[in-house]
Amino acid sequence: MTLLGSSPPRPDGAAKVGGTLRFGDDLPKEGLWYGATLRSPNPHARIRGLRWNPERAPKGAVCIIADDLPGPNGVQLLDDEWPVLAEGIVRHVGEPVAVVAAATMLAARQALGAIEVDYEPLEPTLDLSAAANQESLYTLELRSGQVEQELERAHLLVEGTYHTGYQEHIYIECQVMSAWWEADDKLVVEGSMQCPYFVHRSLIHVFGLPAERSVVKATPMGGGFGGKEDFPSVIALHAALLAKACDHPVRIAYDRHEDIIGTTKRHPSVVTHRAGVDAEGRLQAMEIEVVLDGGAYRTLSPVVLSRAVLHAAGPYRCPNVHIRGRVLRTHTPPNGAFRGFGAPQVQFAMERQMDRIGRCLGLDPLEIRLRNVLEEGDKLPTGQVMDESCSARLCLEKAARETDFQERWQHLEAKRRAPIDGESMQGVGLSLYFHGAGFTGNGERVLQSVVEAALLEDGRIEVRTAAVEMGQGCDTVLPMMAAEASGLRPEDVVLAPPDTSRVPDSGPSVASRTSMVVGSEVAHVVTEIRDRILDWWSNSQESGAAHTVEDGVVRRGNGESWPFRELARRYCETEDPLVVSRQHEPPEWQVFDEETYQGVAYPTYAFGADVVEVVVDPDTLEVRPRKVTAVCEVGRVLHERLCVGQVEGGTLQALGWGLMEEVKLEAGHYLNDRLATYIIPTIKDSPEMEVHLLERPWKGGAFGAKGVGELPMDGGAPAAVSAVENATGIEIDTIPATPERLLALTSAHRQVPSGPQDPKRGRRPGG
Amino acid sequence: MKAFAPRSLDEAMVRLTEDPDLRLLAGCTDLMVGEPEDRLGLPGVLDLRGLSELRRIEWHDDALEIGAVTPFSQIRDSPEVQKSFPALAEAASKIGGWQIQNRASLGGNMANASPAGDSLPVLLVLEAQVVLVGPEGTRTVPYREFHLGYRQTALGPGEIIGWVRLPKPPENAMQFFRKVGAREAQAISKVVVALLADVSDGRVSEYRLAAGSVAEVPLRLTEVEKAMVGRAAKAEIANLAGHLAAQAVRPIDDVRSTAEYRRFALEQVVRRMTLQLVRRVPE
Numbered sequence A: 001m002t003l004l005g006s007s008p009p010r011p012d013g014a015a016k017v018g019g020t021l022r023f024g025d026d027l028p029k030e031g032l033w034y035g036a037t038l039r040s041p042n043p044h045a046r047i048r049g050l051r052w053n054p055e056r057a058p059k060g061a062v063c064i065i066a067d068d069l070p071g072p073n074g075v076q077l078l079d080d081e082w083p084v085l086a087e088g089i090v091r092h093v094g095e096p097v098a099v100v101a102a103a104t105m106l107a108a109r110q111a112l113g114a115i116e117v118d119y120e121p122l123e124p125t126l127d128l129s130a131a132a133n134q135e136s137l138y139t140l141e142l143r144s145g146q147v148e149q150e151l152e153r154a155h156l157l158v159e160g161t162y163h164t165g166y167q168e169h170i171y172i173e174c175q176v177m178s179a180w181w182e183a184d185d186k187l188v189v190e191g192s193m194q195c196p197y198f199v200h201r202s203l204i205h206v207f208g209l210p211a212e213r214s215v216v217k218a219t220p221m222g223g224g225f226g227g228k229e230d231f232p233s234v235i236a237l238h239a240a241l242l243a244k245a246c247d248h249p250v251r252i253a254y255d256r257h258e259d260i261i262g263t264t265k266r267h268p269s270v271v272t273h274r275a276g277v278d279a280e281g282r283l284q285a286m287e288i289e290v291v292l293d294g295g296a297y298r299t300l301s302p303v304v305l306s307r308a309v310l311h312a313a314g315p316y317r318c319p320n321v322h323i324r325g326r327v328l329r330t331h332t333p334p335n336g337a338f339r340g341f342g343a344p345q346v347q348f349a350m351e352r353q354m355d356r357i358g359r360c361l362g363l364d365p366l367e368i369r370l371r372n373v374l375e376e377g378d379k380l381p382t383g384q385v386m387d388e389s390c391s392a393r394l395c396l397e398k399a400a401r402e403t404d405f406q407e408r409w410q411h412l413e414a415k416r417r418a419p420i421d422g423e424s425m426q427g428v429g430l431s432l433y434f435h436g437a438g439f440t441g442n443g444e445r446v447l448q449s450v451v452e453a454a455l456l457e458d459g460r461i462e463v464r465t466a467a468v469e470m471g472q473g474c475d476t477v478l479p480m481m482a483a484e485a486s487g488l489r490p491e492d493v494v495l496a497p498p499d500t501s502r503v504p505d506s507g508p509s510v511a512s513r514t515s516m517v518v519g520s521e522v523a524h525v526v527t528e529i530r531d532r533i534l535d536w537w538s539n540s541q542e543s544g545a546a547h548t549v550e551d552g553v554v555r556r557g558n559g560e561s562w563p564f565r566e567l568a569r570r571y572c573e574t575e576d577p578l579v580v581s582r583q584h585e586p587p588e589w590q591v592f593d594e595e596t597y598q599g600v601a602y603p604t605y606a607f608g609a610d611v612v613e614v615v616v617d618p619d620t621l622e623v624r625p626r627k628v629t630a631v632c633e634v635g636r637v638l639h640e641r642l643c644v645g646q647v648e649g650g651t652l653q654a655l656g657w658g659l660m661e662e663v664k665l666e667a668g669h670y671l672n673d674r675l676a677t678y679i680i681p682t683i684k685d686s687p688e689m690e691v692h693l694l695e696r697p698w699k700g701g702a703f704g705a706k707g708v709g710e711l712p713m714d715g716g717a718p719a720a721v722s723a724v725e726n727a728t729g730i731e732i733d734t735i736p737a738t739p740e741r742l743l744a745l746t747s748a749h750r751q752v753p754s755g756p757q758d759p760k761r762g763r764r765p766g767g
Numbered sequence B: 001m002k003a004f005a006p007r008s009l010d011e012a013m014v015r016l017t018e019d020p021d022l023r024l025l026a027g028c029t030d031l032m033v034g035e036p037e038d039r040l041g042l043p044g045v046l047d048l049r050g051l052s053e054l055r056r057i058e059w060h061d062d063a064l065e066i067g068a069v070t071p072f073s074q075i076r077d078s079p080e081v082q083k084s085f086p087a088l089a090e091a092a093s094k095i096g097g098w099q100i101q102n103r104a105s106l107g108g109n110m111a112n113a114s115p116a117g118d119s120l121p122v123l124l125v126l127e128a129q130v131v132l133v134g135p136e137g138t139r140t141v142p143y144r145e146f147h148l149g150y151r152q153t154a155l156g157p158g159e160i161i162g163w164v165r166l167p168k169p170p171e172n173a174m175q176f177f178r179k180v181g182a183r184e185a186q187a188i189s190k191v192v193v194a195l196l197a198d199v200s201d202g203r204v205s206e207y208r209l210a211a212g213s214v215a216e217v218p219l220r221l222t223e224v225e226k227a228m229v230g231r232a233a234k235a236e237i238a239n240l241a242g243h244l245a246a247q248a249v250r251p252i253d254d255v256r257s258t259a260e261y262r263r264f265a266l267e268q269v270v271r272r273m274t275l276q277l278v279r280r281v282p283e
């Protein structure tokens, strides 16, 4: 079969392009009411009084505050520390204090005016420097070798501190959730979400319902990017509480403004590096401190930090590494899951550090990386030994070759030193990155994901997973994987809607795991159904001769053939219903020690290298990326067009994060809380993209696929910033590299060193 | 909500006289972006798009008249505008993106009276006249006296912006427009600059400079203009022009940019335009 790697049209494509697909806020519902949320105007305050004055609200409106909750006041993620509604204390601007429902959206918004809150302001902790000497939300440590000694002994010590900012998801479809209660106290929640079973868990936790009396249905999603991993549980709880109180179905649909102020973002980070290198630039020891701003509540921060720590040393070989990670608590909205999940932040820092080491030794960005690149047989700081699917050098060399990187970089360095007034400045930058595939550490083992397949009466096979189509293409790829494994056609497989009453918990649609983990199980269960039917068919014929299945057709050695669906239909006529299920087991060698942070944190890694070309306006310092060459090694390309799409989209998102996207806060308030002021790239800002997909399959399943969703988020920002440095000579360690920041750095005379540095002197600490 | 779509100016005036609370609308690209309450709570609207007098580009005497509801896409593509007022065509092509340009109108940009309106510095340097239509007839005010303050205009009760008159610019004068935004499209200007200038006999003979997003209203930078007119057209004057421009404005730090950057960008852009002027290099 040659199905995998081809690019059949996506089944959801026409409806999405034609505008006929119904998203969560488009679905009609009889008697629907609307919810609205009262939010804290204070970053930190005690709630002295909270009063609902129904006589001042539109008739019939209802209001829910923390006291009205039927169970624990906590959203169930890793723990239930995140309140459903603020209780006694508010800890960030925008924190939900009360929710109301009324018959129309405007009436609900009006009803908010009938709530009186008396706040006593408390001292807020608003940034990382203020939070540094307070108790951390979470800490981690990872150690290998003799770091202090080796730093002492090193030829050159290079230090740097690197900052990354928030990023807002800006999925096209804002958060939306509807809830209603059916007979027998059964709760139904329907809306935009990546993880139906996360929402389910929170609902049964707060309402104390038996699992089967809570039903969660994921509607078609207009994008997620991680923003619909954690937050949908919050809004689902709000809608369910209101629906119970007013005895109507209730929908909460955030507009863009509310979505920006109310939902989680990418964690801002400060990463400090101290590296000791030998005279050739080979890494001898690294000490890395990773600090993330968790915001007011823990949410998923511990696992974000975990991935950050595990990627902090990049795809490089270094025998002595000490990494410390901390998530600090500030009185700002909680940060959460976002494509890349901590890895983009730390790899931005690592890539900038590599460039800096290179400059200190007079080595270009390619050369310094070639001398340190991780290869088969090398160890990560966790002790994990890289197997033959390690492709960092392959990616690096390919990216450099395709772009004549070294020559181009040298040429532009020289050009920068002899500027011509009015001529635009050009630069080229390089990054090398990797991304651990699937859940971190023992995550997949703990998840115990289950996938099911059932034979339908019409002879097709229904696949039941909780995987959600959010644009990434799982509705296209899962049937392709099933078909590839079984010899059936993709159209012989139907996907059950992600509805907890119909599908088992196959885990969340996150961590680039859907194709790799869920897909490989789908391939198994569909193949198992095929085998059961073939067995039955062989047994019912006198000769038990072997059959082959190709393109949905079953053939016997003597030339006879039947459409598989025909046999399956006949099976249904006489036999009992056929359902098979399977639980995912990670490879037995994937063992990770959560205490020491040693072992196999990810069964495999995808790798990538980006070369970004930028043009900088000599007058205004505006940066325009012109071309990106992205080389991504993804194990196995399952659907070429979708895979390229993931790389292009993720790269653009990374360029936005690195060059323009900036959440600005004042006294804990987001200032740019709309699309007119939170600037993301438009199609006109998209550079030409040349994507090269490489394959070094891993042995664990999924036809060798490693996961591609998050990988491209890791490389764009450091490569773009490196290019700006090449163009302008301005030394940049903070993103986004906006023209305002470039100007401020120019005023502060932050220039790249002009030549090799003296050994031992290294670079100014703290950067 | 009441909604009217008059077919003639007279009918529009009658409606407005009867119901002075009606909100005028053209492309709705400013009107629709407010809070739901602002949109849904309006007492009524009067749609100006059906008025042919307000949707035209044509020469009248020595001025080009552009109707207030004419969308920027039409201004952008108009050969008349491109030929005689290239700075306005350029500004029109930089407003929002194509979709916005298809709806957004010149009159809406003026009535909205934002400090960042991209067409406004161009109207200043072109010395546009604004024709206001009211129940008592029409009156004409220079654009300079129309935009009075932050989101404040000289529009009286019951009046609408009818059209603008752009006097034929001096023969051979060069026009420049530069928008500095955060991205290539859909960006509200951090700084926007327009210059109309000329050189004769080796000296700067005309120099009209205006900038937006650097004060509460778009400004004519008269100090720079005075300093430039009469100077020998040498490259050195470009630095002076930029320097004086940066001194003449009162930019602020806000969510879009910093005062420092706005001053810097203005200085650099004015310098560059002036260099192009003295070198007679069209942009």
Ligand SMILES: Cc1cc2nc3c(=O)[nH]c(=O)nc-3n(C[C@H](O)[C@H](O)[C@H](O)COP(=O)(O)OP(=O)(O)OC[C@H]3O[C@@H](n4cnc5c(N)ncnc54)[C@H](O)[C@@H]3O)c2cc1C
Residues within 6 Å of the ligand: B023, B024, B025, B026, B027, B028, B029, B030, B031, B032, B033, B048, B068, B069, B094, B095, B096, B097, B100, B103, B104, B105, B106, B107, B108, B109, B110, B111, B112, B116, B117, B118, B119, B155, B159, B160, B161, B162, B186, B187, B188, B189
């Ligand atoms: C995505 C987006 C991008 C944008 N980008 C830019 C940009 O790059 N540069 C820029 O300058 N602006 C930009 N804008 C703002 C807006 O498009 C412009 O100000 C536009 O010119 C407004 O015109 P309109 O016809 O849409 O006005 P409307 O929204 O219809 O009206 C705006 C205001 O003007 C009044 N009004 C309209 N016509 C008249 C009239 N003839 N007489 C009296 N009052 C009138 C209305 O009552 C209303 O108060 C953008 C807006 C959006 C939504």
